[in-house]
Amino acid sequence: MRSSPVVATAVALFALLAGCTEQTSGDPSASGEPTGTSEQPTDEPTTTPSESGGGVADLQPCDILEPADVQGLQLTGGEEKEVSGARVCRYRYEGATLNDSFTVSVELFDGIGLDDLNVDDIQPMKVGGHDGASFTDPGGGCGVSIGVTDTSRVDNTAVGGENQELACRLATQLATAVEKRLP
Template identity: 35%
Template sequence: MRTLGIAEPGEDATVGKSRGCQWRVDKGTTTDSYSIDVGLFETLGIKDVRGDGAPKPVTVGSRKAVQTLRGGGSGCAISIEVTEKSRVDVQAAGASGEKLCPAVLEAAKLVEPELP
């Protein structure tokens, strides 16, 4: 995760039905800084993803995934299929979700090889 500007260890995080970790990326200003979360949904697949607008199909490694904006546009998420009924979400929240999507994709590329 150092390639993303993360130097500190992550913290355990539970968001809704997911469990995972959260990291803070400090870019020097509040506007440019953001958090990255990685969460496992054991009973929800990528077909269950909800966001602001329709999910955009993407591929991460060899896996199906979808990208969505969330939080009224302040967040970007990529949900990676593990099985038909489970997924891992990699998401970032900050000032602009659209600007965060490239960083989320880079983080998702680091997470994907570790998935079963």
């Protein structure tokens, strides 16, 4: 029985590749000698001063509320997205009618503070131990922003239905639950 040239080539290629498994750190040089030292991994955190100043950079929007909070607010879902530079967790509040149903969101702004809030009809307020502001929009939505640092905030919004009184109540209840878990 004759050996196939394909099998012989495959065996030779395998043997060649098996000898090429050693890795050398450093930069390649013309002499073939490694020129760098090997880098050892460290357990040091890689945060910048703006990320480690007690802001919201280390928070995940869908992890802020406890399951009991979600249930108590009668919310469903919990879908995480990025929207216009904010890390957002969207929930759904199903009211008795479409006018009483809302998309309810926790929105984390890592680099935009409470003073940078760009909406009409802002009403300063306190939310627990944090400065805050409530706002409404002509479409029936409502929000409560919580300042965490000068350059970070959390917006708590209820939009979609037409019952603005209910939207504001939901946004305020959401903000109260969220504030308890903020730095």
